Amino acid sequence: MEKLIITAAICGAEVTKEQNPNLPITPDELAQAAYDAEQAGASIIHLHVRDENGNPTQSEEVFREVIEKIKAKGCKAIIQPSTGGAVGMTAEERIQPLNLRPEMATLSTGSVNFGDDVFLNSPEYIEFFASRMKELGIKPEIEVFEVGMINNALRLVKKGLIEPPLHFDFVMGVPGGIPGEVEDLLHLVRKIPEGSTWSVAGIGRYELPLAVMAIIMGGHVRVGFEDNIYYSKGVLAESNAQLVERIVRIAKEVGREIATPDEAREILHIKR
Template sequence: MDKAIISVATTGGITTREQTPNVPITEEEIAEQAIASWKAGASILHVHVRDEDQLATCDPERYARVQELVRAEPGCDMIINMSTGGRVGRLTEDERIAPVRVRPEIASYDCGSVNFGDGVFVNSPQFLDKLAREMQEYGVKPEIECFDTGMIENAKRIIDQGLIEPPFWFQFVLGIRGGAPATVDHLNLMVNSLPEQSRWSVCAIGRHQLPMNAIALAMGGHPRTGIEDNIYYSYRVLAESNQQLVARVARLCNELERPVATPAETREMLGLPAFQPEA
C-alpha cells in the first residue's frame, strides 16, 4: 500500500467559537495550527477562510495571507488546498472561483449538488465546467469532493472531456445530512466506482471521523482529520487543536503499518510539481 497522506481541515465554513473555542478563525490562527499540524504529520492543509464576522468567505486576499504565513515557516513544504465552497448558497460563482487565481497547488472541486443541512449546495454542470477550466488555466489540481456515488459519475464525465487530468485525487465526504452515510458498505461502493489512476481520501463528520479514518487506512485510502469535520477528541471532550487530531491519526497510520507520507512524497503520488521555496 501507499504511504498515508494525512489532510487536515482546520476551520471549515460552519464551525463556530460557540461550539468550540479551539477552532482557528483568523488567518494567523489558521496558519499557526496548520504549521503545528504539518509538524505532527499532515502533508495537506485543506483551508477555508472567514470574514470579519467569522463567516466563511472565498476572499482571495485572505487565502493569500494564509499561504504567505504558512510559507514563512522555515522548511514548511505543506501542500495548500483552498476551498471553493464558501458558504452554502451565499456566494456567487465568481466569488467561489476566486481562490483558484491565488494558484494554490490544490483546490476543492465539489462534483455535484447536494442537500447540505438546511440548505442546498449547488454545483451545476455549467459551474463545474467553468471551474475545471479555470483550474487548468492556473495549474491547480482539483480535489474531487464527492458526497455520494452520483458525484463520481459526474467526475467521470468531466474527466472524459479532458478537463481533469490523472492522477485523480478524490475526497469522499461521508456522514452529512443529505449525502452518503459513513458506513463501510457505502465507502466500498464509492471506491469500486472510481476511474483508473485514482487515489482517494475520506473525511467523515463528527463521531464517524476516527473510525472511517481507520477503515480508509485499512482499505488503502488516506485520512482527513480536523476541526472542520469534528470538534471532539473523544466523547464530550473537545479537541484541543487540529494538531492533536493529526497526531492521533499519525499514530494510527504507524500502528496499521502505513507510514505517513511527507509533503514531497505526497506531491509525487498526486503528480504535483516539486516544491519550490519562495525566494
Template sequence: MYQTKRLNRTDKVIITAALTGAVTTKQDNPALPTQPEEIAKAAIRCWEAGAAVVHIHVRDDNDQGSMRFDKFQDTVGLIRQAKCPVVLNLTSSGGQGFSWEDRIKPFRELKPELASFDAGTMNWLNKVVFMNEPEFLERCGNAMIAAGVKPEIEVFDIGMLNTAKYYLKKGIIQAPAHFQLCLGAPGGMEATVENLLYLVNHLPENCTWGAFGIGRGANEVLLAALALGGNIRVGLEDNVYYNHGQLARSNEQFVERVKRVANEFGRQAATSDEAREILGITKNRQE
C-alpha cells in the first residue's frame, strides 16, 4: 500500500488543522474560532494536541470570510509571540470578491512557511464561481517564489492537478511540490476512496501530499489516506460534525483522533520540525 506515498514518510504523518475557513459560521458550530485571539488560541491548542501545521483563514468584524491584512497580521503575531513552533499555512482564498493584491499580500508580507495555491477555477458549492484565472495563478506562484513561501497546492479535481503539473513544468511552482487533495466540496470530486486513489496515482513522483474529506466521506478519506501513506488535514473549516449528528467540541478534537488512529497504523504524528524536513522547508520563520 505504501507504494503510493511519494516523498511522504511511512512512519510519520503530518497533521494539518484547518481552523476556520471562509464559509462555516458559529451558528453551524459555536466552537468555530473567527477572530484573531480565538484563532491563535485554537492554533496553539492544535499544536499541543499533535498538529504540525495550522491552515489559517480570517474573518472580518462581522465574522464573514475576509482577506483583511490586519486580521492576518494580528493572528500570526499572536501565534509567534507565544513562541509556538507550529508551521503556519495562510490561505490565499478567503472568499469572494477580493483583489489579487488582497489575496497575495498576507503571505508576501508575513512570510509564513506555507500558503494555499488553488490550482483552478470551480463552481464553489454549486453557488458561486471560485475564480483562479491563469494570470492570477502565475502571479501568485511567482510571488510565493519571491517571498520564499512554499505553495500548498489545493486540488479539488483532476483538472486542477493537471494545471499544477503544467505550472511545475513552467517553473511557476518549484519541485518538490506539496499537494492537498480536497474531496467532498460541492462542485469538486466526491469524498470517496476511489477518487482519492485516482488522484494519488496521478501525482508527480517528486512530491509530498495530504488529503481531507468534507461531509459524510470525511472519515473514509482519512482512513484511506493513512493507509496510502498520506498526510491528513482536519478541522472545523472542513467539518463541523465529529461524527454523524455529533458536533465537534473543538479543532483539536479532530487532531487527537488522527493522532490516535495513525498510531494504530504504526505511524506517529510528525512534529513541526519533522514536517519542515519532510516538506523541504529549511527556514523556521517564527525564530
C-alpha cells in the first residue's frame, strides 16, 4: 500500500481560542504548530491565517508572512493554503494566497450548507479558482463536502481546467454536508475515478474513526484543529502535533508507513 500522507489542518477559519486555548493563530504560533506537526509526521500543512484580531483573513500579505516563518523553521512539508477562507468572503478575497504560487491549494467544487451559513462555490467561483491554479501550476486538492461535488470536479476535467490524476479530500460530518459514517466514505471512494488519490477530514467526533478507515483502505488522512479540537470525548487536544502523533501510531500498528514530504509530492504528482 502507498505510504500514508498526513495533512495537518492547524487552524481553520472557524475555531476560536475560547473553544481551545491551544489553537495557533498568530504567525509565530502557526509556524511553530506547522513545524511540530511536520516533526510528528505531517507532510502537508493545510493553512488558514488570521488577522491581528484573530479573525480569518485571506490577505496575501499575512499568508506570505506565515509561509515565510514556516519555511524559516526548516519545514519541508507541502504548504497548502485554503481558497475556501471563511463563509461570506468574496472570490477575490479568497483567491489571494494563490499569488504566492504554493505547490498546492484547496479547491471546493460546490456549495454546501455549513452550520447556519452557506459555503458558496458557484460554478463561476469554481472555474475562477481552477483557472488560476492551472495558470500558476498549483496542484488542487478537491474539497468534497457532498457527493455531487465529485461530478463537478469531473466537469472541470472535461473543460480542461484540472488534470488527472486528481486528489480529493472528503470533508465529512459538516452540519449541512455529507454525514461521517462508514457507508458515506465507501460511497465517496467508489465515485472517484480510478487512479485518483484521496484523503478524509472527519469533523469533530468523526475525525478519528474515518482516519482509521482511510489508513486501512489506502486513503490518506487529515487531522487538526480546523476539523476537531478534542483529543477524546470532552478532552481538548493539546496541539495539532498530538493529533498527528496518534495517527502515526495507529498507522504503524497496522503496517502503514508514513510518507515524508517528498514522498507525498511523488504520490500526489507534484512536480516542483
